[in-house]
Amino acid sequence: MMKRAKRSERVVAIAQQISAQPGRIFTLRELGEAYDCAKSTLSEDVALVRGVLATCGYGRVETISGAAGGVRFYPFRSDAQDWAFVETVCRELSHPDRILPGGFIYNTDVFSRPETTWRMGEIFAKRFHAAAPDVVVTVEAMGVPIALMTARALGKPLVTARRGSHAAEGSRVTINYMSASSKRLQTMSLARRMLQEGQRALIVDDFMKGGGTLSGLMDMMAEFSVTVAGVGVILATAQPEHKSVASYDPLMILDEVDEANRRVSVRPASWL
């Protein structure tokens, strides 16, 4: 790939390579062969890359020792950076022009913006990484961007349950669930081959009011004998206080939508 390069060239290439695939372990041997250099040289290169990525706040380069050892990158930024980012998004969402009838706010533009979901995915990855998820699970449709970006940051596959039932998915498990906000019985289905028994799933969605959809996803995981490693939502309403899901981590809380006085209040969740 890049033989006999100067250090300044090699470190650029190494940083790009490992940061393009978060969570993947690159062995020193593999890197040594790619860049045609000795292990000692490579160790110095990796140390330099680790230092720069940490200083600039792009993320963490881990060294794994042992036979299957090597280096691995995760795009985990500092708590201060994460908080500042979420705070900016909260301000954007708190604009009165976003008020919609029925206590909703317009958020589709923000929750489908590549650079925004990218950063949110990094934050969820940092939050749930220690729970060792094997897959990231969501339900179509607007959960897909954030779930995909979370899966990217963890280096894990994305699994999407469909609303209704889809022929192009083969044999599937279908469940009914009660959407608390619409008060209607809904259907979601998930292809059998998307999950294996015993896996750990991180559930991610965009919005949560009563928690009916997320509770449906948790029931679905039980059908597959898959453990729920965590539940992340971008935005949860403060009301109703009692949700169908006991434990979840929202990035932001929607406190109130006061249509009459045109006031919205969105704030970062307290764990941030």
Next chain:
Amino acid sequence: MMKRAKRSERVVAIAQQISAQPGRIFTLRELGEAYDCAKSTLSEDVALVRGVLATCGYGRVETISGAAGGVRFYPFRSDAQDWAFVETVCRELSHPDRILPGGFIYNTDVFSRPETTWRMGEIFAKRFHAAAPDVVVTVEAMGVPIALMTARALGKPLVTARRGSHAAEGSRVTINYMSASSKRLQTMSLARRMLQEGQRALIVDDFMKGGGTLSGLMDMMAEFSVTVAGVGVILATAQPEHKSVASYDPLMILDEVDEANRRVSVRPASWL
């Protein structure tokens, strides 16, 4: 961000910064202030980064001259790399275990895998970049991963039409369209504020058989007085030959699904 660093450190940081935001112009002044160095030094740094990213096949660093000038990164790889990647995906999809009843193949796992949609998004970005799209448009649900990744690679927003009609989107345009594969009249809606008159839209979706859904998206663009800059689909069936959409670029062609003899044939499109 990183003052008084060595060249080998600075180039790592610059490469990470510009490659994290494809399509964004970073002025030399902005970079000079961030890294506290002279323009001449910075020009040498950028030249080194450009060389490494080109040699390793990560993409292209462009220099834009003039008052609003600077540098900009696009993750466009070589044609050979793109072809080899698509060829690998074709082989994966051509496995007989993927055959589903009714001439379909199971593809959800592949089309929602972060690293796969990432690369496909880069290929679409390279293909349609010259058509100068302002936004990437898709319809829920399985078009979202590829459309999001294409939007990322272009540095443009994602716009997602919803099937049915959604209260949390505010005022919206709703159209009916005929899905050629299901032979049923369907509904899609798009929030008014997602698009502005005169914009150029790149339409991206996962799968195309008759072209009804894509044709519906094109009708939707006409309702918004938005120009269609291009149409990309991951996988199109060879049959029926006549599609509702006259001009489109698929990454792959599904030639046949022979259920009786358990044979599938997926091949890269000829433009690749």
